[in-house]
Amino acid sequence: MNDNRQMTMKDIARELGVSVATVSRALSDSPSISRKRRQEIQQFAREHNYFPNVIAEQLRHSRRNPSRAIGVIVPELVHYYFSSILDGIESEASSRGYHLIVAKSNESYEREVQICEEMLKNKVCGIIVSQAKDTERYDHFERLEAAGVPLVFYDRICPALNASRVVVDDYMGTMNAVSHLIDTGCKRIAFFGTTMSMIIGKNRFNGYRDALYKHGLTLDESLVRICDNRADAERITPAMMRMETPPDAFFAVNDDTAIGILSVVKRLGYTVPDEVSICGFTNGFRATVCDPMLTTVEQRGTEVGKEAADILIGLVEGTLPAVHAEKRIVKTRLVIRGTTRHP
Amino acid sequence: MNDNRQMTMKDIARELGVSVATVSRALSDSPSISRKRRQEIQQFAREHNYFPNVIAEQLRHSRRNPSRAIGVIVPELVHYYFSSILDGIESEASSRGYHLIVAKSNESYEREVQICEEMLKNKVCGIIVSQAKDTERYDHFERLEAAGVPLVFYDRICPALNASRVVVDDYMGTMNAVSHLIDTGCKRIAFFGTTMSMIIGKNRFNGYRDALYKHGLTLDESLVRICDNRADAERITPAMMRMETPPDAFFAVNDDTAIGILSVVKRLGYTVPDEVSICGFTNGFRATVCDPMLTTVEQRGTEVGKEAADILIGLVEGTLPAVHAEKRIVKTRLVIRGTTRHP
DNA sequence: ACCGATTACGCAAACGATTGCATTTATTTA
């Protein structure tokens, strides 16, 4: 049995023969308590290492002050981009006096709902979330808003809700990357992306298409595939390279896919980047490990996380109006390495 | 201004003309309230989506029940191994009804102390921690123990404290890996490790040394270096390959270092694994990206995290005696890929 | 030495929920 008994103000008051109110005031350095008493009480507290009970404090203030706990929902944790975002959220939050309650949805709608309930119970002051892949109903999010808990989305945005959000500039990121491929002499550029039902999928595709148009190239549907992981890439790429006129470049929606392409292309005997150029999207751990190193669009997860936390805290503290949904776009940066030619 | 006013039992009581006590009992389905009233109250609560205030609940029960928040301190977040561990902790904790408060120490002692204070204030029921690299005083940890908050270490263990811990089997992991190198014909095996002041550094070195001895090889000090990152590896490896009799294999303390070695060795024109074999430690994202893919010791971070959470929850719930420090060792697994020959 | 103004402190009611005990009301028994 833990004798978990912590020292309380009541104990101090009893020991020193004063009232609890006096102790409270003395500890908060209120001038309405004489300097002598204040110091006496403060010293006693220090010596007996008194620790204020945050639970009680919070209860007392629940009407006015929100808690300083931010709920963060992540689809997965072992994931470069999500880790970076979490890192950014942590940095921003902790430097502004907030702490994080982190939960992983495992890409499951059920779990996401459950987490929202839990967090509501635990009185987070707001929630930062990237939806699970199989989330298609949004009542759990709406319930949060109804309960007055502000919501900020990142990466995977809820299209049906006009909530605050921060995303990466998928359109321009892709546009720049594809333009770079074209500038370095590529003419037939394949696009491996996600389904158009995901916003990021659509935006990246549009960037690809518009880059082609801008440079007077035409879009060849047979070069566009839904493929967002390495295994699929390794399955799909060989067929594509057997086309009568195979692509001379690939743009992939993430580094993992790009690396799948790279490994196949190398195995088939093509030289990278001279015969085939490849560009990814993320700039994670993998990008500098493959040979040659991957040219890729840096997704700047840390920035995304910081912006998300900044919005949420603004919402909580009232510096940002709760009515208007704040939408921020983090600029990407093209990192040119060995899988593309230099301009 | 948020009218953050949530519905309380008092509201329900007033609306329905009963006492708060009745509402409380009805909501907890106590048989001492008539079935009719119970249902009436429960329905009213549901319709007005009443939500119990956990803060108040906790305050009331603070004497008996610990909170269900587990504090997790991580040196960094954008890190494969730590992410995996966090993932394991999350899975175990959430499945047992606990949630996580996560903070990053950034490898700073100051910050670590600060986080401990914060977590103590926020009434976590226990803390799972891997020390910051520059932590050399342990009074903040001792203060936690004194406050009755159980502590579990993972990965970077505090040597001065006899606290519960879970680590990976560094000794056997390295021993097996080096044995594998020897079995596949390597005779001069270099060791790139961390300083011996870190426990994991020492254990891995011992595994290396004993594997050599067991197979009748002698330890050549000139093949042992302190090097635990890619940049250093790329600096150190060329010199080593210029020795009169250069190594025919490298064991590196992590994948990152191993990949640094690999890139240098390939650049110098050696074939891997035939002329030079390489083995890492982690089995993270990078391991399957390099060419050839990396043979490495799988560190099983998820397991480590699960075990850590299991210990902590045991300590909190009293299934594990608080007096005895529980020490668990997670077995590693050698993953043989392309940077070593097959047996 | 007395009065008004400070100064220093205590009382008690919150915050929202729980729970032992007392009390009311309904039901059974003699």
Added chain:
DNA sequence: TAAATAAATGCAATCGTTTGCGTAATCGGT
């Protein structure tokens, strides 16, 4: 029908802090 028993509800204290308001103590001024 009265008394005894059982069922249903209310009262009030409690968890640890905070804070408006009241009051006792101290002080300066005349």
